[in-house]
Amino acid sequence: MSTIATWPARAENWLDDRGKGAWIAALVLAFIVFWPAGLALLAYMIWSKRLFSNGAGCARTRAAHETSVARSHGFRSSGNSAFDAYKAQMLERLEREQEEFEAFLKRLRESRDKAEFDQYMAERDRKAGGAASSEDDTERPAPGEY
Numbered sequence: 001m002s003t004i005a006t007w008p009a010r011a012e013n014w015l016d017d018r019g020k021g022a023w024i025a026a027l028v029l030a031f032i033v034f035w036p037a038g039l040a041l042l043a044y045m046i047w048s049k050r051l052f053s054n055g056a057g058c059a060r061t062r063a064a065h066e067t068s069v070a071r072s073h074g075f076r077s078s079g080n081s082a083f084d085a086y087k088a089q090m091l092e093r094l095e096r097e098q099e100e101f102e103a104f105l106k107r108l109r110e111s112r113d114k115a116e117f118d119q120y121m122a123e124r125d126r127k128a129g130g131a132a133s134s135e136d137d138t139e140r141p142a143p144g145e146y
Contacts, residue, residue, distance in 0.1 A: 023050055 015022045023045060031038030044050075077084055 020050070 015026055027038060027041050027045065030041045078087075
């Protein structure tokens with residue numbers, strides 16, 4: 001890769017190493033030198049969340065790493081290994097119980113749906129049977145009417 005293509009990344013790393021003040025100074029300088037460049041830098045700083053973050057890129061990278069580790073383990077480390085082990089065990093048990101409960105609810109819904117369907121079919125058969133018998137009575141001629 002050419003040096004022309006890498007200078008924005010190098011400048012970004014250089015500013016990240018110096019912190020938020022360097023980014024603000026670069027923003028002010030960009031507005032003084034060429035205002036459209038200042039607007040572009042401001043848009044980039046807002047888009048990359050550099051303007052409102054507590055630290056620059058290093059802090060953001062560290063926070064993203066901690067978040068991904070916390071998500072993969074389900075929690076952040078408290079520093080007490082015995083408590084962390086207990087917490088991990090409890091979370092696994094709760095997840096297992098939640099899955100079992102959701103399976104129970106699914107079976108319950110299926111049985112309720114089946115009961116409702118069976119009731120509907122029974123009512124339908126009763127109505128169809130009653131309607132058929134009443135139709136049979138009305139369509140038959142009375143004895144001696146042939």
